[in-house]
Structures are given as structure tokens and as C-alpha cells.
Amino acid sequence: MDEFQFIKHIEQNFYRQSTIRKGTGDDAAVFTQNYQETVVAKDMLVENVHFSRKTMEPFHIGYKGLAANISDLAAMGASPAFYLVGISIPPNWSIKEIEDIYNGFKAISNHYGMDLIGGDTVSGNELVLSVTVIGFVNKNRIRYRHLAKDGDVVFVTGHLGDSQAGLHLLTSATSMERFNDVDYFIHRHRMPTPRVKFSKAIETIPRVSLNDISDGLASEANEIAEASQVDIIIFDKKIPSHPSYNQFPLNDQKKWKYFGGEDFELLGTVSPSDWSKLEEAARISDTRLSKIGYVSDKKDRSGRVYLERTGQSRIQLKKEGYNHLSR
């Protein structure tokens, strides 16, 4: 199978999105939009940096690679519509395995009715995936991270630390039989759920600041605090984790829930007067929702995040997420 044949093979036969004018098959894709804003995000994934065949099947690599980008759209309040994939394929990957990556893309894109509208397929020495996603959002419902205000409630969806717990189980030398809910944690690592349903369900609320947790709670909370120039206080005890999470070493528990990342949950802030609407949105979208802190209304704010611990002094929670470029 050469490049042209492979591209023909992965092309969609029909498109679901009504705004599409031209998908694959010309110099570029074309879509239309006349009342919503267009949202675009792009991620780059490199084998053995962002994923490994030791812990992920090719299907999971595709699934999670697109999930991470859809999560970015959800964090802006946007509905996912289109995606484009650039892939650099090394000789040690078979066409079958590459197809399985695309099967992963298809599985999650089908779930959200997204269309593959373009991309590029090339040869290289290591597997690199580049995913571009496009979505749409109403103008007055864009969920910027700079929208947090004094006195806001700070919330998070789902459980934190799951993804790193799953990775730990997949790479740990100790027997998995020691652990409970192994499948749950591994599934959360390999096939995370971008919180699109929740993000759409909160459309009734005019102002929400929102980030998705790709780089860990500490990093994302600091981004909201910095962008909004507010101080955020998080109650350590309120950070939600899975009932079996306490089976892991205490130090790992802390590391994963503060700095672990890749949970792709949503972290945000809303006015206390909109809290009941948020709870209703969580209920109708079947999403776990936790109030984990508040935005300080003190005057001497400086764009920082603090962690409030029972019986201990308040400490600053610094931005220390994943950082793949470490030189």
C-alpha cells in the first residue's frame, strides 16, 4: 500500500457535519460557518515521549490522541466538528498497526459525529502524530481561562489521578493482583473521556472559566489564576479521587492528583449564584462534579494557587505539570 492507496483507505465515504463543503480530496478542506465562532487546537505526539507500545495498543494511541484534542475543545465550550491528522510512520510499524491507530481515531470521532477532513501521511524514523481539531461555539459562551472572578466557586469534574494510577499499574513491577479496580484505572489511562457532554450542558451559564486537566491540577489552576489575575484556594480534602485510589502509595497519590495530568477532566470557576445550574448540568450530563475551592476576594491577590490542608498551614501550589521539552 503506497501513500495514495493508504489515504484512499482512511478517507471517509460521507460526512456527518452539515457545515462541511469539501473534506479530503483537494488541496485543502472547506467548511462554512455563519453564526458561531470557530475553535482550533493542535497537538503533537511522539512515540516513547507521549505514549509507548508497552502500555498502549495502537487503537488506544489513536483514541487518546484525539480525545486529548477534543478535551481542548470542551475546555473552550466548543462542540467538536472536524479533525486532521498528520502522521510520520517509521519502518518498524506495520500498515495494520497504523490502521488500528486510525480505528482509534474513528471510534472516538464517531462518538462525537466528527469528520476527518484532511492531513498528511509521510515516512520517518519514529512515529509522530499531529492532530488538529476544529469545533464551534457560540460567541458569548467561549470558556476562556481569564474569566475567573473574585468569589467564584472552583470546581472539577470526575476523579483526579486516575490516568497516572493506570500507567502505574501498567508499568509497575509488582503484581496487579494486589490492586482493586485495575481495569478501571487502565481504561482511564488509555481511553479518557473528554467532558464534551458536561461542557455543552453548562451552556445556560453566561460566564464560566475553564481549563482541561492535561498537565495536572496544579498547572491548570495556576493558568486560570494567572490569566484571570486572581488567587485560587483549593481544599486538599475536596479533590475527588476514585474509592480505590487510596490503595496506592501516599506519595504517588499526592503526585498524581496534583501534577499527574492526562485525566482530561475539566477545572473551572463559576459565580456562586450559578452553582445550582452547574449541579443540574452535571446531573443531566451524568458527570461527577466537585466543589474543590474558591477564588479569593481579598485585595492582595497575585495570580497564585494555594492548597488548604486540614490541621496544616496553607501552602502555595506551584505550576509543575508535565513539561516534555526539558532542556
Add this chain to the structure above:
Amino acid sequence: MDEFQFIKHIEQNFYRQSTIRKGTGDDAAVFTQNYQETVVAKDMLVENVHFSRKTMEPFHIGYKGLAANISDLAAMGASPAFYLVGISIPPNWSIKEIEDIYNGFKAISNHYGMDLIGGDTVSGNELVLSVTVIGFVNKNRIRYRHLAKDGDVVFVTGHLGDSQAGLHLLTSATSMERFNDVDYFIHRHRMPTPRVKFSKAIETIPRVSLNDISDGLASEANEIAEASQVDIIIFDKKIPSHPSYNQFPLNDQKKWKYFGGEDFELLGTVSPSDWSKLEEAARISDTRLSKIGYVSDKKDRSGRVYLERTGQSRIQLKKEGYNHLSR
């Protein structure tokens, strides 16, 4: 410099495009559009497959990488507006060299008033660039390759074969002193000009089928013929080349102008009644324009391309462009 610092460093301080709502600095970029169509293209470039440091400075790699994508927009009739860059950086590339790649992006994006609105910076074992470009076009002026019709004039901009001639000069063992216009050919290889000005100048013409020559004349002409289900006849003698082009070995001349690619000229077809408008557009955009053939009006068409040679029989010109995935 870590990832966060580097991203801060390459971020734009201001945006030129009036449709931008949010560039870098959140989970995704946001732009608005209410009367034009949005056009999006994506390319992937791998070191030693698509470019080499032996023949290109880092600046040229960035410049040409974005030029190739802008050329795709021009081939759809679209005005370039935004771009996003994914980059995987290996340890043997310095931050200075990576900056120079971005300087190449900036040089050409400034020329077209484009804004860098997002991307991703990661570490890998080989340099991989992924460029996504976004542009806008009026609904009834999209230049699809399926728009060619019987009796159309076939045209091409600029000179063909220049890019491969430049590469030949950069890699040839023989002394460059033997050749004329060395700088011209090398410049055309390293810093090609996407034909945006011409593409915009032909906006008065309702129907134009258009492809950019990234994979060679033969490949692009076949794409138009197949997509439009027409036969295209090209006069070998009419294929435009630089006055010094005949200094290269005859076999190379043929290979480069038919199959060479990367000239990023535009190949298209228009109704004979619009030819004078096309000439006027070429004049005002200062673009060389050549009539190189016609679309057959015979009934037994089959989506093929034929080459008409003086004193020789007509032969089929098959699609054999670059194909980087050769397995």
C-alpha cells in the same frame, strides 16, 4: 529555555487578522467568520525525508514549510489568515536553530499578514514539523480541482522544474561555476513563492479549476483530469521553463518539469472566454502565465492526461509525482 519559555518567546504580541478572537494562550484558538468559507490544510515535514540541513538553512526550512501550505490555500482561491505549528525537536538541534525555523515562518507569514495562533512543542529523536494553515474564500470562488470542463484552456504560472534544478545545484558533485543563474535556482528551491497574488487577482472569474504544483505537473494534471472526469492535453513545447534551464542534462530537464514538484506554481483550467481576464490578472499580479494545453471536448474521455510532442506521437502522461510513503 524550557517548553513554556520557548512558547512565550515565539508567541506573537499582537494579531493582524481582524477575525481573530483568541490566539495562543488558552486551550485553543478562536476566530470568527460570517460570510466567507474557511479553508484548512495540513502538512507534515520530516528531516532527511522532506528537507535536509545539507541544502537548507533552518530559516529556509521554516519559510518553505509554511510556503507549501500557503500554496495549498492559494490553490483553493483562499486568502491565508492563520497558521499553527507542531514541532518535535531532537537533541541535536539547538534552540538558536529552532528559532531560525520560526524566523522563516515569521518572514513569510508577515508578508501575507498571517497570525500564528497555536501549536505544540515537544521533544523527539528527529525533527518533525507539522503546519496547519487556515484561510478564507468567498463561497462561489472556491477553486476545486473538479471544476474543469470540456474545451477549457489549461494554464500554469511561473517556470517549472526550477526547484529540482536548485536542489541539483546544491547536491551536485560538479562545480557550480559551470552553471548560470545558480542563485535564482537555489532561491526557488529554498524560498518558493506561493501564488497568492495571482489567486486573488483571478477572483473576477467565476469558474477556475486549480491545483498547486507540489508533486509535479504530471501528478497535478492527472488529479484535475480525474476529479473533473475530463481528458487534458498538454503541449510539451509550451511548458514554461527558465531561460537557463536548458543548461541541465536533457533527461533531468524532462524529469524535473514533469515529475519534479515543489515549484508551488498554479496549474488550472478556465473557459476560453475567460482567458483575457486571466491574462489581465497575471499582468496586475506580476505573474508569468502560460497557456500549455486544453481540455478535450471529445466524447470518449476517461480522466487522463496526454502529452503532445512535436514530430512525435501523443503519449499518456501518467501520475508519478513524489510519493514519500513507499512500501
